[in-house]
Amino acid sequence: MTSFTLADVRERTYKKRDAWWTVFLVDPLAARLVVWTANRTDITPNQITFGAGVLGLGSAVCFALGDWPWLLAGAVLFHLSFVLDCMDGKIARLKNNGSVFGAWVDFVFDRIRFFGCMLALLIGQWVATGDAVYLLLAPVVTFLDLLRYLNGSQVAKTRQGMREKLRAAARGDAVDAGVDDPESTETAEQDAPRAAGEAAPVVFMEEVLRDNPGVAAEQVRTGAHPAGARVIDVHQGFSAKFGWYERVRDRLLRSRVRPHLFSGIEFEMFVCVVAPLTAVVSLFTPWPSLVVPVLVLSCAALLLFEVVIVYKLWLATRDFSRELDRLRG
Template sequence: MRRDIPPLDEVRRITQKKRDAWWTVILVDPVATPLVRWTAMRTRITPNQITWGAFLLGLVSAAFFALGDWQWLVAGAVVYHFSFILDCMDGKVARLTGTGSVFGAWLDFVFDRIRVMACAVALMGGQFHRTGDAFYIWAAVAVVALDTLRYINGLEIFKIRHTMRKQIKVRMRAARRAENEAELAFMEDLLRDNPEADIEQDMQKAQSEQGVPETPEAPEPAPKRQVIDLHQEFRHKFPAYLRARSFLLRHRIRTHLVSGIEFQMGVFMIGPLFDVVLPATIVSGALLLVFELAIIYKLLLSTRDFTRTIDSFEERKVLAVV
């Protein structure tokens, strides 16, 4: 079977995220994207079948980890990385072929959590059997707990941000009906659509987009757009973040440098490859916590920006009544 699949550069554009973990950008996408194109062109393999393959490889990796000796740790680390490559391929194949599903997204998430749990128990259990050090048992608990914390925290922060945006949109619609106000846009959406943009320039451009005709034949002015920036206080407190962010996003790397992906790779690849399982786990866990706390702090500052934005709507409403 041969499908009509676009060239590799176009496949990259369709399947690769505009922002991704540095481990994925540097060590996974260069291998996964050509494999995705070949898979879509030459086979009938579905995204869900790839998800199952990644899960089964993860279990093979866990079996190698459980054996404890260094040569098996190396084998387990290599297999784990191949498992992760497959795990990245399922979503890319779904986007390229239009065969994704809600159930597939659920399956991918659940299998990821089971794979991490199985590999953590196997890796630390194997090292406990090898050394007799009970600290490895606590390390297994810590790995599972941190992985769970990462995804629960991410989900809750997404829900809170969604709620804040929803409330702002409701207030803005009411203001537009009353005063024929400008259209609403969120800075994070503008940056998501164009992640290479400079934040300050993008803000100025968005706020100045008024009265500019789209074409010579269409003299009607483009609608005004009010930009809401819920990360304004964070950026003012940490101006160096803007420069670092711009540099990283030019290379498709998101600023959350130690996410769940890097944490997993530190524990299940770097530690086993160099036979430093416990130190690698401690360092990876500490870095994950630091970045999670930074995200929570950033959320706290965003809630202050949210409160100021809501208050500004209330002040405008009072002025309109007066």
């Protein structure tokens, strides 16, 4: 019989930075459930993923019924489904029993759950109220969710490409100024350090801060990095324009909260948890239902953060070109 503790779960399964919704509203419950599940059962991550899918289906059914008690039930079920969705990865990391196929199943179930619940909510409210705005919101929410997935993966690949180019230039390799096609997977393999254990000639601010949430950016600049390594910050242009950003980011990272405050997780939770919960407001106040305003504000917040990410990436490409010229020199 295993005897995992809450400390084990926190140390071995918590991400160093995560969405604030997960940090404050999911992990405290999920971690305790993981301790009980890992110590007392043989439930596998895939079985937990299936359970999350079942709860998601129940949430969609509740949303489709439309009335406020069902909306509240649907919101609770969706949140519990997300708790289980976080548990499967924690169980896999804790017991080292995850699989590549399991990761694929987890991703596909996530998307099916959100789209199913979102459509059930909007169509259910259209049937219940006759207001066509719910039908108009369906393609908008779908588009923004797909956009943030596409943008997130492409931005990550572009950033990785810039880092690998700079590493190669620091080694003295001939490097062109253009970042390779993000769809290519060869760049990282070609530009990676040539020998296992070889000290990296440069360290990147974003990687140091990601791996050491308790370290502030200023500490990295003044020596909190491997001896002899050169610190490269391809986001210094953004930090220079928004001087308060580093202070806010460092404070958030100390609590494991990433500065991307309205990401896909918050978007899903506001659409399928917060918006349905506001249905109860109209029962006790003269105000109309707040479902539509919450959905609109959620879409606006997600779009705003995606625009900021693109702007930050554009500034980073300019810093990349300057750093590359310095390394060549």
